Amino acid sequence: MASKAACQHDELLLECSPWAEEAGFERPGAAKRLAATTKSGRNPLAAKGKSVKTIKKLSQEAAERLSPSFPGPLLLPKDELNWDPECPPQSFRSWLHEVQRNKPTHTRKALYVASPPIVTPGVGFMNGWEQPTTAPINELKDFEPPSAEASLEYLRAFYHDLPVKFFPQPLSFVPWTESSQRTKSRSNHGYVGLAWDDYCTRIRTRETPDKKFKRQVNLNDLLDAAIEVLPDDAHSLVLLMDLDMYEDDDDDFCCGRAYGGSRVCVVSSARYHPALDSDEGIDYEHMWPTSHCKQFADGLCAVEELEPREHTKSIYETLDSPLRRAIDIVRGASTPSTVEGRNGLWFSRVARTLAHELGHCFGIGHCVFYACNMQGTSGIAEDVRQPPYLCPVCLEKVAHAIACELQLHDQVGKEEYIKERYRAIAEFCEAWKHVDLFAAYGAWIRGRLHQLSV
Template sequence: MAGRAACQHDEVLLECSPWAEEAGFERPDAAKRLAATTKSGRSPLATKGKSKKVIKKLSEQAVQQLSPSFPGPLLLPKDELNWDPDYPPQSFRSWLNEIERNKLTPERKTLYVASPPTVTPGVGFMNGWEKPTTVSINGLKHFESPSAEASLEYLRAFYHGLPVRHLPQRLCFVPWTEPPQRTKTADNHEYIGLTDNNRCTRIRTRETPDKKFKRQVNLNDLLDAVIDMLPDNAYSLVLLMDLDMYEDEDDDFCCGRAYGGSRVCVVSSARYHPALDVDEGIDYEHMWPTSHCKKFTDSLCAVEELEPQEHIKSIYETQDSPLRLAIDIVKKVSTPPTVEGCSGLWFSRVARTLAHELGHCFGMDHCIFYACNMQGTSGMAEDVRQPPYLCPVCLEKVAHAIACELQLHNQTGKEDYTKERYRAIAEFCEAWKHVDLFAAYGAWIRGRLQQLSG
């Protein structure tokens, strides 16, 4: 099997692509990005006696130093921000003052993970619904699906400081019986039941519009069921699904969704199956972190007849920057040709979405300040281009919730927590370094910790 093309990713895009201006997206300027990380909502550089001109210059210098770690959102044609360029930003201050935000408490701090429901004999017709109709990649037909245990370990690191546990109840799919006048034919399977032994919720199903799977289950019905399962000590609960999902009749599929105010979310691994990558146009050579390759972004913008932008070398030529370290780790790795490689690739995608959806349970909105795990996505191709880390604004929110509100630390304690969290994620990444995303994430963290130590 051939390796990746000879792209060395020598030039790295740290700002938005040329398409951002075409789409009408205006990224918050340097001063606003810095201000978005503070409780006051004011730039930390805006001290008494400094002119606006001086503050602006200092802000630009500060964010320039951050750029090799936290570049701007790529915003390529067909990305989420292309369709909604006026999406409102959520600063740390606005998150902090959100009235409906759920706060962590000693009595309610546990993240629960529910494994995919078991298919009981009564609904044996569901067997095979979890498999894509395209079942082979690179000649490999069978590889391991993402495990609930691996998901727990990743979330323990990502939301370091919180207990993460399996939901004790066993969830099962069972037959659902409607009143006689509403019963469908036996082979239609329009409804199934989801039970946790205490209650049973009706789940709608339908044929998959794009035929990638035999059948889908309704996301909203699943969320209703999960809300009823919340343990008393739960901060939030995520249900893992191996079936394809849909949200309403107008969409083709949905990978995950959170009811942040209700503290629940559902994430499906189905559409992340590597066997679907060809149909989704996944570019293995330019998944994160190499998605920031300037040559790659210019090529996508060129399709829309945009001219490449000139680069400022002093911004991107930082060889020991976290982003460059991450790129250097993966730029010579081939598309996964092994069972282990495909399994790891599949899990890495699910892990990133799990962290994102649980972020909504923390009250975090989609991020527009930087390339960030809390960005919204419009499809699989954009999803794999986005980073697994939290940007400075979103990291402030998580660190404050756990270190300050729950653990009652001060600012110094929050800074120590941030480093401890990075180390916990790095330890996880070391155990999964055979997977591109985690190898790159580990390298990125090592570079970031070196910066923080300096």
């Protein structure tokens, strides 16, 4: 693969693309976004005695100042919000009062990471299910699946101060004995068992509809198994999978899913395999942070015959902002052409989804306020355009759960926690700076910490 430099365009799109209107999505306005970060649910700029007009103007100005750090959700054609423009916003206040929400407590605060189940000889037919069928074998041999250790380290930084541990027992795939009676054809391996200790759960499998993998496993069954194995001290558990997954008859595949109320989630690395990127039409030049390139967004909207949006900021007006710093870092890099680079790219995608799915276990819903790690996504192409950070609304939720509900800190302690968490993630990113997403995330955080210090 030839190496190509990242996007060099200057104009940034800090609002939703013009497609948002077409899709019927109305982003919560500046005042609503500010209000969405507060406990009271009120706009902090709306003090008594100020006119509605003044409040609106102040909110607008505050939002403009924030946008080069936290731009709006891009909303390009075929993005999740295009299909679900009515997705309800979850403010900090509505999250706080969510009855179903599991708070971290001193007896239940650990985040467990369960490594991908081992394929035992009895189900040898499953070997190779993790390999994309569309790529030649010799092209696949140098790829290394994302490491469970690195995943754990990332979550340790992202959910800073919570204990993150490996699930102690290995899980394994074994034959499901009933299946031989139930399945008509012996060659159709309809069921496998997922085993640990003396237990075994039945997992449905099916042929992969789009043929990108040989077969895939049912994620609802995996999540049922995860509920069974959940340790007593677990706040939640994430099950790592290297096999392709599906949810039901209506979907082709699914990369991650959480039963937030039940404290479990599952994330599959299969579809993030870089060998599938050309099929998915992934534009290496415009993954986050350069996904906010205006020319790129306009280009995708123009396909749908829309006029470019006028309100934009050139990169020169956003000097020193976190987004600008992130873009500067990747502009100097080239698209990953080495094996190490592509393996890093693979891991970075999985890391982002792990943090997202565990966010659901903290009761956090999909984010519609900003571009954010908690945005819903309609597929890999949208995934890689979304940022790894939490927006101001979602960050309040995580910080409140850990710093206030668990550690009993006040507002000042919470603000200190936010900075410490940023430093922990920046440290992770420093160790992974050979991967563009982490190099950019590290730069974004340094920019953000600089803003918080002045």
